[in-house]
Amino acid sequence: MAKRISGTKEWSVESVNIVLGCSHKCRYCYARANALRRKQIPNHQAWGESYFRLREKEVYKRRKNVGGTVMFPSTHDILPQFLEPSLTVIRNILEAGNRLLIVSKPHLECIEAICREFECYREKMLFRFTIGAISNEILGYWEPGAPTFEERFASLKHAHDKGFATSVSCEPLLESDNVRAMFDTLAPYITDSIWIGKLNGIDYRVEPGAATEAIRRIKDGQTDEKVRTIYEALKDEPKVRWKESYKGVLGLELAMEAGLDV
Numbered sequence: 001m002a003k004r005i006s007g008t009k010e011w012s013v014e015s016v017n018i019v020l021g022c023s024h025k026c027r028y029c030y031a032r033a034n035a036l037r038r039k040q041i042p043n044h045q046a047w048g049e050s051y052f053r054l055r056e057k058e059v060y061k062r063r064k065n066v067g068g069t070v071m072f073p074s075t076h077d078i079l080p081q082f083l084e085p086s087l088t089v090i091r092n093i094l095e096a097g098n099r100l101l102i103v104s105k106p107h108l109e110c111i112e113a114i115c116r117e118f119e120c121y122r123e124k125m126l127f128r129f130t131i132g133a134i135s136n137e138i139l140g141y142w143e144p145g146a147p148t149f150e151e152r153f154a155s156l157k158h159a160h161d162k163g164f165a166t167s168v169s170c171e172p173l174l175e176s177d178n179v180r181a182m183f184d185t186l187a188p189y190i191t192d193s194i195w196i197g198k199l200n201g202i203d204y205r206v207e208p209g210a211a212t213e214a215i216r217r218i219k220d221g222q223t224d225e226k227v228r229t230i231y232e233a234l235k236d237e238p239k240v241r242w243k244e245s246y247k248g249v250l251g252l253e254l255a256m257e258a259g260l261d262v
């Protein structure tokens with residue numbers, strides 16, 4: 001039976017990571033939940049604090065051509081304090097002949113540096129900025145260490161204006177009541193696609209002590225009925241793509257091969 005494709009495999013055939021932990025400290029972080037399950041961290045608080053270091057070997061590792069898209073990063077973000085090693089690994093991935101998908105809740109200084117350094121690799125690169133809400137109150141609650149909406153939007157505009165291919169991930173969608181306005185705001189700066197998906201595994205991933213009201217709001221925003229309403233509102237927009245969590249509800253065909261990005 002064909003393997004079901006989900007998560008990062010919908011977008012890439014391989015992921016590269018160079019940092020353990022992440023100072024964005026998103027309350028729903030799947031990488032942190034996995035680290036906790038594997039006993040790599042003693043508790044949620046350790047993520048991005050006591051558990052936060054560069055994996056030097058991964059930075060300088062010789063990269064192969066994987067014959068598809070490589071995603072960088074997937075279990076941390078591109079953070080200003082690790083910008084130089086991030087630029088090194090991006091160069092290694094590109095010089096090996098790979099296509100590169102950069103996924104980030106972007107810090108503007110990092111995106112400016114990447115655009116500056118890799119202008120000549122533009123055709124092989126695609127940015128995907130995670131922007132699940134416009135409201136900084138919502139972003140600040142769920143992603144307390146990550147940049148504001150304004151900084152993410154400025155990063156998207158910058159990459160777009162520098163001639164790079166751009167896309168947005170609204171996964172997890174945190175502000176489902178505002179999805180049309182989000183789309184209309186972001187779409188002019190998106191050349192490729194805008195992905196919409198649920199916050200998966202809420203009960204497993206979300207850290208204990210998260211506000212009941214905030215969780216209720218997320219759950220209310222991703223019921224089957226709400227998913228269908230959002231689909232109806234955006235289904236005719238050619239740039240919109242639906243993640244596996246939405247496709248399942250909508251009865252849309254699931255990807256059966258890694259990295260197809262459809």
Ligand code: SF4
Pocket residue numbers: 022023024025026028029030031032074075076077105143
């Ligand atoms: S940016 Fe990604 S890796 Fe970092 S804490 Fe948030 S979800 Fe986890």
